[in-house]
Amino acid sequence: MKKITVLLIALLLTATLLLDACKTKKDDPTVQEELDAVEHPIFSLSEADNIYYPSFSVDASHYEYGCVIKPLKDGKITGLGLELLKAGDYTVTLWDMTTKTVITDKVITIKSDFYEEMTYEKITPISVKKGEEYLVSVNANNWFDFRDTRKDNRAVLPVTIGNIEIVKFGLQESDTRVFPENFRGYHFNGIVDVEFQPIL
Numbered sequence: 693m694k695k696i697t698v699l700l701i702a703l704l705l706t707a708t709l710l711l712d713a714c715k716t717k718k719d720d721p722t723v724q725e726e727l728d729a730v731e732h733p734i735f736s737l738s739e740a741d742n743i744y745y746p747s748f749s750v751d752a753s754h755y756e757y758g759c760v761i762k763p764l765k766d767g768k769i770t771g772l773g774l775e776l777l778k779a780g781d782y783t784v785t786l787w788d789m790t791t792k793t794v795i796t797d798k799v800i801t802i803k804s805d806f807y808e809e810m811t812y813e814k815i816t817p818i819s820v821k822k823g824e825e826y827l828v829s830v831n832a833n834n835w836f837d838f839r840d841t842r843k844d845n846r847a848v849l850p851v852t853i854g855n856i857e858i859v860k861f862g863l864q865e866s867d868t869r870v871f872p873e874n875f876r877g878y879h880f881n882g883i884v885d886v887e888f889q890p891i892l
Contacts, residue, residue: 727768727889733856734759734828734885735773735810738838743848745836750777756870757863758829758884760789764855766822771887773812774800777834784884785869786818789825792871812887820888827862828886831869835881849877855890 737743772784785797798813820826840846850859861880862872 726892731854731888733853736853742841744841745838748836750834752833754833754867755863756829756831756872757881760827760859762825762857763820765890767890768817769886770817771812771814772798773810773885775810775883776802779804782830784830787827830884839879845878847877
């Protein structure tokens with residue numbers, strides 16, 4: 693009888709361990725989500741074979757400008773990035789497109805004039821949802837003007853880069869931060885970008 697009891701206890705313990713092992717990480721809220729490789733969608737678009745900048749502007753009027761993005765997977769925005777033509781400190785802002793409110797922002801320093809490298813700064817990770825739209829923008833008076841190599845007024849947006857759809861480009865003339873209200877798809881200025889990590 694004792695042998696049967698011990699055997700039953702052993703079987704129950706084994707079954708419990710097997711059930712625990714079969715649980716997915718999503719079943720356990722204490723397990724950190726696994727994130728895929730970092731994506732830089734807008735910078736990647738600027739590097740595409742069919743994209744070039746026929747012109748750029750320095751010391752123009754100030755605009756708040758940037759791109760609307762839509763994740764194709766749930767994930768996290770872990771950084772904001774910028775490449776501009778004039779040295780200085782610039783505030784990059786992440787907006788909620790539905791409420792037109794600021795989610796977060798980050799001051800990014802461009803080290804020198806015509807410093808043609810992207811500068812990314814980490815932020816407290818922001819969870820973003822598949823299918824929801826966000827806007828990343830900067831207020832500046834200098835920018836690259838990116839267009840399609842095949843025709844300057846040919847639509848370049850919307851376009852999918854990795855796990856992000858870049859929906860459209862927005863801008864608004866203003867000396868201070870403001871939500872851009874004018875949108876278009878035949879070009880985009882920048883570069884202002886996000887670091888996006890989709891959830892596996």
